Amino acid sequence: MVRLVPVLNVLSVVIVIFALAMLLPLLVSIIYGDAARNAYEVAVLVTFASGVVLWIATRAGRAELQPRDGFLLVALVWTVLPAFATVPLLIHASDLSFTDAYFETVAALTTTGSTVLSGLDRLPPSINFWRCELQWLGGMGIIVLAVAILPLLGVGGSQIMRAETPGPMKHTKLTPRITETAKGLWLVYAIMTLACALVFKTVGMTWFDAIVHSFSTLSLGGFSSHDASFGFFNSPAVEAAAVFFMAAAGINFGTHFLAFRKLSFVPYRNDPEAGAYVAVLAVSVLGIAYFLLANHVYPSFWTALRYSAFNVVSIATTTGFATTDFNQWPVFAPVWMLFLCCFATCSGSTGSGIKMIRAELMVRQALRELMSIIHPRAYLPVKLSGQRVENNIIFAVLAFMLIWGGSVIAMTMLLAASGLDIITAFSAVIACICNTGPGLNQVGPAGNYAALNDFQTWVCTVAMLIGRLELFTLFVVATPAFWRK
């Protein structure tokens, strides 16, 4: 049985920390003297007060969390925090509906990066900073952060972290203590973000742009402070830097952590996904560059390569930046890019989707079935990096794929029934469930999600959440058996 009170108690602490996270945009607002200062002051107070009240109300029932409670905690954190995050947006832009504001903050926290706002360049800097900071927090995971800085989750912390961390196999700990693992992951994440910001500054961004874009890049989010996204800078150097850091953020941060600690490239070679991931990206970038050249979209190969590299890597890693309206490209290219975003990123990265490791396991499982028809008596284990993968993991992956496919179809049907054309509906669901951002047609890189009605917006919001939490965490909370006493 799940105990609600202890979960709410932990939630209250997370809300208080979240209030502290709002101090940063307040600071930005004070520095730039923008119009949103008042909105942050209110938001910090409201959030902080709610957290404290909830804590006082539940403090009597404090208890160590059980692994099962973790699912509820994660589900609550990821649905409640975006609601608090909407406060500054709602106060600042009074014409914004709660539905749209909630969509915006969920898109930020889940690192989807699809927006209902337009005229980003005219927004107060603090609002843009807040959107990008949310992405950065959501990228590595809020619970991971909570485990890193607070001992409050105790031994159960590792199970709870697993409910938030993407990937089918989460049992390998990088360090003996879970807090150290969480700290290590966040440290690597922070260092890479800092490096990214410095590089962006060096290649020509302002400090403000460099910081907010490094947040979006490392979290594979996709928000920008400009309507034209990276097209605004129109600089090959900036794009190259972004491509590099996006590609890096699509690799397992556990692998980055090992590589940092040992100062060697060996962990990347031992990583079962990194090789396939880099190969898929490289082949796709070159292939689409040739494709664009052959279809006379761009006059020279180098121009084609430039646009292909940035947009393909951006979509495949589920980031969602754009330097051009790739919806105008011959249809194969954007469809292939959407296909890539479904599985290209590695588990334990800040990207979403099915994950490369599941794709690899599926391919191997399929080959195993074929082989076992030819050799009925053969023992054919599915192996990754020379290690045998247990059948229960394969079953879990199969179930994941089934639910994933089912969810995509169901939500596409809902959107189509509500009046969207099928390409928009399907691409919007894919772009949301993979936390990518731009889809095709109406929700393509040139348009945005503002045109959707409230029902459609909520469907997309749900898609983003179940995509970020990899289905099971949310679905298990929704089953009656979970609540049965």
Added chain:
Amino acid sequence: MKIVILGAGQVGSTVAESLASEANDITVVDIDGVRLRNLQDRLDLRTVLGSAAHPSVLLEAGIEDCDLMIAVTQSDETNLVACKLAQQLFNVPTRIVRLRATDYLSNERVLGPDGFGVDLAICPEQVLTDYIAKLIEFPEALQVLEFAHGRASLVAVRAFQGGPLVGHPLRDLKKHIPSVDTRIAAIFRGDSPILPEGDTVVQAGDEVFCLAATEDIRQVMHELRRMDKPVSRVMIAGGGNIGLRLARAVERDYAVKIVEYDKRRCEILSTRLDRALVLQGDVTDEGLLEAENVADMDLFVAVTNDDENNIMSCLLAKRMGARRVVALINRRSYVDLLQAGQIDIAISPAQATIGTLLAHVRRGHVTQVHSLRRGAAEALEAVVHGDRDSCRCVGRRIEEVDLPKGAAIAAIVRGEKVIMAHHDTVVQAEDHVIVFVTDKKLLPKVEKLFEVSVGFV
């Protein structure tokens, strides 16, 4: 020589047997009383019951004044502990240890004097694996032995009708392949050895031992039989230690199928092997062999730990069309029963593996000993020291060296060079001399030749 053998398993008893016949004082330690009694009934040696890793047991076995300790129990850990005790407490001069896990070999400090103090680590499974892997590489050979770090090789080949040399005297060999320097070390016709002379005529069915530089071996074999097409498909029956090692050694170069009965073992096999196909089933299951196309196999190797299974599966595979079948057979009576029958090669694991051990027991500076023909004959490699006065072969022409009849110097390895022995070749100090002995009884005499007489330091 006083020798303590720890472990009376297959390797332990074979070593005991072969050393007991050479006038050594042998004590065998084991935790299984039945095994010890069997051994004591057959051989003239002492046995001690107890764990080989306990100092008191070792003391009882007289380890304090023994010259050589051979630790060949089932457990690597017991062997290592016994070795460390022998080194630190009892000052045993030479310590030989059987190690299965290759992990221990990864860092030399583990086995060095500050570690476990192992003088020689042997792995019988590895020796057998190398043996069989050689047979896969040279499918025409009955046995391939390497000397002087692989520079020279001795191959046993059965002569077949159609080989250019068959039916001709040996001296024609020089005319057939003038560029290759080779030497026929011995010929076995039926069971009796023939010491080859220039006018000896090779007959079909003879088992011919020839020695040549390793790169010339194929050409020499070609003289004695038509060459088979190279091996590409191998089926291994039995996925024990040897089966697994063999599959790992050859799976990159050949298409390997490995059959194992135990399901849990199959899981381990399929995890450890990258390309080989692991099949679960009985090695004597006709249906399985049929379904997995045993008829197309170039080589079928039976390496289960059960002699009868090995023999039956090999006979079955041969009848179903496998080109060549190799069986691992422990019991000597079975080997004698089957040789030259339907099974192409019968390997006796014990005989194949004790060579390295024997080298350490032998007097003189013997570096390599290979048992041939199931222990009846031996090829040994010795380093000669001293000068014309202190040693009975240095500075002499080969015809002057006083070898007993039935033994012959086949070749000399001098530095990097392999020199085939002729009657007028002069032996120098520090040469590696490869001697072929057709009868084991001659060994003590041969060894004496390579000893340096007292007084030489």
